[in-house]
Amino acid sequence: MSSVRGFFPPKTGTGRSALVPPPPWHYSGDLLTIEYRTDPARVAALLPPPLEPADTDPGAVALIWADWQSCSDSRQELLDPVRAQYKECFAVVRCAYRGRTFSRCVYIWVDKDFAIARGIHQGYPKKLGSIHQTRPHPYGPAPRIAAGAVFGATLAAGDRRLAEAVVTLREPAQSNGFVNAHPMAHHRWLPSIEPGQGLALDELVSSGAASFEGGTPWAADAELRLFDAPTEELADLRVDELIGAYYRQVGVTWNGGALLESGTSGAV
Numbered sequence: 001m002s003s004v005r006g007f008f009p010p011k012t013g014t015g016r017s018a019l020v021p022p023p024p025w026h027y028s029g030d031l032l033t034i035e036y037r038t039d040p041a042r043v044a045a046l047l048p049p050p051l052e053p054a055d056t057d058p059g060a061v062a063l064i065w066a067d068w069q070s071c072s073d074s075r076q077e078l079l080d081p082v083r084a085q086y087k088e089c090f091a092v093v094r095c096a097y098r099g100r101t102f103s104r105c106v107y108i109w110v111d112k113d114f115a116i117a118r119g120i121h122q123g124y125p126k127k128l129g130s131i132h133q134t135r136p137h138p139y140g141p142a143p144r145i146a147a148g149a150v151f152g153a154t155l156a157a158g159d160r161r162l163a164e165a166v167v168t169l170r171e172p173a174q175s176n177g178f179v180n181a182h183p184m185a186h187h188r189w190l191p192s193i194e195p196g197q198g199l200a201l202d203e204l205v206s207s208g209a210a211s212f213e214g215g216t217p218w219a220a221d222a223e224l225r226l227f228d229a230p231t232e233e234l235a236d237l238r239v240d241e242l243i244g245a246y247y248r249q250v251g252v253t254w255n256g257g258a259l260l261e262s263g264t265s266g267a268v
Contacts (some may be wrong), residue, residue: 008117019117021072023139024210024255029068031250032133032153032167034222035177035243036061037257043093048265050204054094054101061237062092062179063163063224065133065153086112087131089155089163090124090181091234097260100205102185107234109157121256123205129157137165144195145216145218147171151247160229165222167245174221176246183208184257202265207257212250220245 004011006018037186040059047053069084071077077084094101109129110116119126134151136143143149147169155163175181183206190201203204222245226235 008121011057020114020121021074022060024073024117024253025070026072027068027070027250027252028068029250029252029256030133030135031176031246031248032065032151032165033177033180033246033248034063034167034224035167035245036224036239037062037241037243038237039240043106043230046093047104048187048267050261050264051095051097051102051104054096058094059240060179060243061093062177063089063165064092064180065089065131065155065165067133067135083114086110086115087124087133088115089129089131089153091237093183094179094182097185097204101182103180103182104185105233107232109155109162121188122207122247122254123184123188123203127157129155129162131155137220143169145169145247145249146214158229159230160232161227162225162229162232162234163224165224165245167220167222167247169218169220169247171219173217173246176217176248177244186261187267189267193249199265199267202267203262204260204265206260207254209252210255211253214250216247216249220247 006013007022008018008020010017037059038061044053066088068086073085088110090105092103092105095104105124108124108126110126111131116126133153134146149169151167153165185206188203193198228235
């Protein structure tokens with residue numbers, strides 16, 4: 001009897017067609033982060049049990065644009081860039097679980113199918129979108145990584161613009177913000193194939209970087225606008241007060257996570 005292989009479908013006799021290879025997954029990227037405050041009740045509405053609002057600054061949100069190159073241990077994707085490069089924009093809040101503070105991605109858009117597949121495995125709620133951000137370069141008209149450099153960023157999905165930002169670098173900083181600075185607490189959900197039977201998979205998991213390196217963070221000034229759309233709710237996390245903005249180049253490795261508990265989210 002033959003067997004099929006592959007970390008993620010489609011599974012074949014060789015496994016070569018799998019949408020993503022097994023972890024670890026390695027990332028190099030440019031991040032633009034804008035942190036702001038919204039109504040804490042709007043954050044709480046996105047936290048299923050057993051998660052609770054963070055004890056401090058429960059209305060803090062980070063909206064992050066990222067331009068990534070990624071690969072598995074083989075590094076072969078870097079030689080076939082269509083398999084390595086993608087962009088994303090994601091909204092992160094903080095939450096509490098058993099007295100510990102976690103970060104949680106509540107919305108995220110990416111522009112490649114393999115990034116969606118990784119998100120299904122990790123618990124990120126990824127959807128397809130159109131994401132763009134200004135890239136730095138030491139020559140020509142592109143901004144340098146220096147005081148006064150100006151970067152633009154946009155997010156759209158389903159032919160509708162959802163967010164746009166302008167970020168102006170000010171000075172080196174100690175970090176690139178606090179909202180996305182904790183391990184992630186995500187749910188992995190899969191509905192039962194039988195109608196009305198709820199979830200076949202209902203796990204609360206935690207994960208973070210297995211390794212991390214990064215360049216100097218830059219504090220920045222920012223302008224941020226969110227827009228309504230028929231099938232998106234990012235604008236419900238309205239911008240009540242800007243906290244700060246940052247630019248940073250990073251390298252990250254992700255290699256799995258840990259199960260916190262299962263069957264308790266109450267999601268339908």
